[in-house]
Amino acid sequence: MNDIELTILMPCLNEAETLEICINKASKYMHNAGIKGEVLIADNGSSDGSQEIAVSHSARVINVQRKGYGAALIEGIKAAKGRYVIMGDADDSYDFSDLNNFVEKLRDGYDLVMGNRFRGGIKPHAMPPLHRYLGNPALSFIGRILFPSSIKDFHCGLRGFNKDAILSLNLKTSGMEFASEMVVKSTLHNLKITEIPTTLSPDGRSRPPHLRSWHDGWRHLRFLLLFSPRWLFFYPGIVLLLAGLTTTSILSFGPLSIGAIVLDIHTLLYGSLAISIGMQLIIFAVTARLYGTQIGILPDNKRLAVITNKFKLEHGIIIGATLFLLGVLGSIYAVLSWGETGFGSLDPAKEMRIAIPSIAAIATGLQLTFGSFFISFFKIRTTIEDT
Numbered sequence: 001m002n003d004i005e006l007t008i009l010m011p012c013l014n015e016a017e018t019l020e021i022c023i024n025k026a027s028k029y030m031h032n033a034g035i036k037g038e039v040l041i042a043d044n045g046s047s048d049g050s051q052e053i054a055v056s057h058s059a060r061v062i063n064v065q066r067k068g069y070g071a072a073l074i075e076g077i078k079a080a081k082g083r084y085v086i087m088g089d090a091d092d093s094y095d096f097s098d099l100n101n102f103v104e105k106l107r108d109g110y111d112l113v114m115g116n117r118f119r120g121g122i123k124p125h126a127m128p129p130l131h132r133y134l135g136n137p138a139l140s141f142i143g144r145i146l147f148p149s150s151i152k153d154f155h156c157g158l159r160g161f162n163k164d165a166i167l168s169l170n171l172k173t174s175g176m177e178f179a180s181e182m183v184v185k186s187t188l189h190n191l192k193i194t195e196i197p198t199t200l201s202p203d204g205r206s207r208p209p210h211l212r213s214w215h216d217g218w219r220h221l222r223f224l225l226l227f228s229p230r231w232l233f234f235y236p237g238i239v240l241l242l243a244g245l246t247t248t249s250i251l252s253f254g255p256l257s258i259g260a261i262v263l264d265i266h267t268l269l270y271g272s273l274a275i276s277i278g279m280q281l282i283i284f285a286v287t288a289r290l291y292g293t294q295i296g297i298l299p300d301n302k303r304l305a306v307i308t309n310k311f312k313l314e315h316g317i318i319i320g321a322t323l324f325l326l327g328v329l330g331s332i333y334a335v336l337s338w339g340e341t342g343f344g345s346l347d348p349a350k351e352m353r354i355a356i357p358s359i360a361a362i363a364t365g366l367q368l369t370f371g372s373f374f375i376s377f378f379k380i381r382t383t384i385e386d387t
Contacts, residue, residue: 316372
């Protein structure tokens with residue numbers, strides 16, 4: 001029976017300068033605390049002798065072929081023998097000799113215990129100003145907005161977790177965005193999460209870090225947006241749709257004066273564009289959420305399931321066809337009006353108030369009709385399984 005309580009996991013790619021001191025601190029901590037544990041090095045292709053250093057200091061080493069920070073950690077978590085895992089970089093920027101707070105929280109039943117460098121202290125030269133004052137605060141703030149999380153430091157590299165709970169999340173990302181994925185999925189799956197102060201020190205390496213500021217920052221932001229179809233697609237879509245409907249409804253009857261500003265058919269044209277884009281974004285939001293749930297990267301959304309179960313393909317076809325028909329009738333009326341002039345010159349201020357809403361209705365009707373078919377493709381599997 002495996003009775004190892006704690007695995008201290010370190011991803012490693014050419015960390016020969018600092019690996020020994022990190023392993024020694026971690027081993028000494030577990031010995032002094034009376035914890036039965038192991039130090040596990042997830043090596044990602046080191047060529048500087050890091051593997052030999054790890055083995056010579058009684059650490060266990062696994063070789064991870066797939067490249068990337070996240071890839072190394074995913075394989076390391078799978079290979080860990082401990083019930084709990086505390087992960088941290090092997091560059092001596094985190095103090096592995098002081099992990100009591102993490103272990104206590106894990107024993108108290110927390111599934112994920114995050115370090116917070118901004119609460120614990122960032123020593124001089126430990127973090128570039130761009131990361132300290134812009135990158136990390138901005139991305140953490142966006143993460144809290146997009147997801148109901150109280151975590152203030154999404155990207156702290158020192159964190160502890162219950163191995164089984166984290167494995168159940170089926171983490172996928174191979175790069176630095178793995179840090180965000182763990183927090184986001186833990187939040188979405190309602191794991192028990194807390195945050196404790198952690199000190200960040202300058203790393204002990206003479207070479208530059210693996211982190212690429214703008215590239216990895218974009219990967220974090222991209223991940224946060226892709227995991228939130230609601231904020232990426234749905235909310236912008238609703239805003240555009242409502243703004244477009246309001247603008248089109250008002251300006252279809254005549255120009256609108258607001259002080260010295262006159263809104264007329266040119267604004268009406270942009271209003272119809274907002275309707276079309278808004279409808280498309282809403283369809284994107286629904287399909288992205290259904291797809292994400294179906295392949296297991298997003299948890300089930302009960303509210304969306306109720307709506308999509310009640311809103312059948314036929315409903316979408318009927319509403320879409322109705323809008324399309326109204327648009328066609330409006331277009332026919334516009335042509336007949338043109339015919340009354342002998343198909344000569346038209347008054348744009350009059351005729352475009354008919355043509356623009358008609359075109360918007362045709363486009364939106366077609367989007368809704370074919371979007372309903374597209375959404376139904378994602379429901380085929382569920383329908384088959386239920387029969």
